[in-house]
Amino acid sequence: MPRKVSFGRREVLKTTGAALAAGTVAGCLGGGGGGGSDDRVPMDITEWPPEDYSNSLNLWNWYDSWAEWAMEEFGNEYDVEVSNSGYSSPNQWYSQLQAGNTEIDNIAATTNWVERSIENDFLHELPVDIMPAWENVTENIKQASSYQQDGSTYAVPESLVLYPLTYNTDHFDSAPESWGVLWDESLEGEIMMWDNATVSCQIAAMYTGQDPIEPSDYDEIQEVLTQQKPLLRTYWGDYEQGMQLFINEDVVAGPLTMGRTYTARFSEGAPVHYTAPEEGAMFTSDLFVIPKGAPNPITSLLFTNWASEKPNAAQLFETMGYKPGVDIQSELSEEDREFTTWPDEWNLVFSETLSDEVRSRYDEIWTAVKAA
Numbered sequence: 001m002p003r004k005v006s007f008g009r010r011e012v013l014k015t016t017g018a019a020l021a022a023g024t025v026a027g028c029l030g031g032g033g034g035g036g037s038d039d040r041v042p043m044d045i046t047e048w049p050p051e052d053y054s055n056s057l058n059l060w061n062w063y064d065s066w067a068e069w070a071m072e073e074f075g076n077e078y079d080v081e082v083s084n085s086g087y088s089s090p091n092q093w094y095s096q097l098q099a100g101n102t103e104i105d106n107i108a109a110t111t112n113w114v115e116r117s118i119e120n121d122f123l124h125e126l127p128v129d130i131m132p133a134w135e136n137v138t139e140n141i142k143q144a145s146s147y148q149q150d151g152s153t154y155a156v157p158e159s160l161v162l163y164p165l166t167y168n169t170d171h172f173d174s175a176p177e178s179w180g181v182l183w184d185e186s187l188e189g190e191i192m193m194w195d196n197a198t199v200s201c202q203i204a205a206m207y208t209g210q211d212p213i214e215p216s217d218y219d220e221i222q223e224v225l226t227q228q229k230p231l232l233r234t235y236w237g238d239y240e241q242g243m244q245l246f247i248n249e250d251v252v253a254g255p256l257t258m259g260r261t262y263t264a265r266f267s268e269g270a271p272v273h274y275t276a277p278e279e280g281a282m283f284t285s286d287l288f289v290i291p292k293g294a295p296n297p298i299t300s301l302l303f304t305n306w307a308s309e310k311p312n313a314a315q316l317f318e319t320m321g322y323k324p325g326v327d328i329q330s331e332l333s334e335e336d337r338e339f340t341t342w343p344d345e346w347n348l349v350f351s352e353t354l355s356d357e358v359r360s361r362y363d364e365i366w367t368a369v370k371a372a
Helices: 017-026 064-078 091-099 111-119 132-136 179-183 197-207 218-231 239-247 258-267 297-307 310-320 334-340 356-371
Strands: 056-060 081-084 106-110 156-163 165-168 191-194 232-236 253-255 272-275 281-289 348-350
Touching: 056 064, 056 297, 064 081, 064 297, 064 310, 091 111, 106 111, 106 297, 111 281, 132 297, 156 258, 156 297, 156 310, 165 179, 179 191, 179 197, 179 218, 179 253, 191 197, 191 239, 197 218, 197 253, 197 281, 197 356, 218 232, 218 356, 232 239, 239 253, 239 258, 258 272, 258 334, 281 297, 297 310, 310 334
Parallel strands: 056 081, 056 106, 191 232, 191 253, 281 348
Antiparallel strands: 106 281, 156 281, 165 253, 165 272
């Protein structure tokens, strides 16, 4: 069965004063001179902070609002000129790594693409043992991905991305306990699904009691998704579209990311919350990586550590609504602490990279369901 991971209040990890002090000292150093490329690699750094770093940094980070804030804050603190290229699909940066990267310094990358990049030797190993902010990343989160291989670490967790069941709190007296709410005939026209083969097939797998990573009955998954189709108001494909359906109260239940649920609730005033049904909910992680060929790898390493400092990680949550890889409970309001806490009893299943066979079968099922 898939691995269950717990992320409740007991995950809090204390940060030493020495680590915070080291981060403060680093901020006092300047750009280290020179805007050209750096021939060193991250593992050449044996003491923190780095004595010298270039004054340019090229990010590829799809958390656009947070990246815009980070560009200014990090740039001012370290006297670095920062640029960011937002992207909509990992293929956009991965193809550049395949071609031999000479431009990208730092990527906010999803787990499965990080795994591919490690397998193809596209990423620098990181000296996390000397990075002060590594202590801020909680132990559970450190263990919730495969970015550490053969004793080496190739990424630092940026955020956790949960795929929960979002629901209208005015319609439901309490959180729905089962994904079965999305097959409730009494809610015809008021429920939705994500137009995403993997997400929707994994929800159907959990609903039917199967392992969403290695399902045992593809026919049953296709059958229940076909049965569900006439009950739906729509399939949503764009994150903004999915969020607006809740804001406009066109739907009362459906899959939506934690971040979009946060925005709908706190920025738009929508009566929404999210939950992990008893059958389970999938989650994955986004991670900071430094690709080989990065022209400014040491500045990128400095940024990766800076982004994992508690106030900066808290800003990611406040801006985007996603749970950072860092324990930020002490940085949040009571309302935000309640929203970001995942109860220990939730059955959370890490979204391991699917085999080619499973991915292909899910795509086939989804094509058939959409055509039905």
